[in-house]
Amino acid sequence: MINMAVxxxxxxxxxxxKAGVDWTAGFANLDPAQFPMLRALTPYGDAVFNQRQVPLLLSELDRLPADLGGDWVGQARELCQVVERGLHLYLWFIGD
Structure with missing residues (x-):
């Protein structure tokens, strides 16, 4: 499980x-050219996105295959908004 926090x-x-990302092999199989931000997610490591990267991440979430979606997508969007509205904030995906 990958947790998310700002x-x-x-x-x-x-x-x-509240929701986390359930890691599946589908994330590792994402096309790196189309999903460079989401390809940074790993089940055991951390991925950090800054204010300039968040719009790219949001764009990828719009194109995410349905089988990789879930409650986490809406919550990730909300956390992206927190990062965009603040200063010196980062969205963390925290692996186990």
Whole structure:
């Protein structure tokens, strides 16, 4: 399970998601040219997106195959909005 949270520069948690991303092989099979942001997700590592990367991530979420979706997608969008409205905020995908 990959958890999601928005953190500031000092890594304090500003917002977090209730749902997590259930890792499947489908994420590893995403086309890197079409999904460079989501390809950064791994089941055991962390991926961090800054304010400039969030629009790219949102675009990828719009194209995400249905079998990789779930509650986490809507919550990821909400966390992206938190990052876009703030300063020095980052969206973290935190692997186990």
């Amino acid at each position: 953190r500031g520069d000092n890594r304090n948690v500003v917002a977090s998601a």
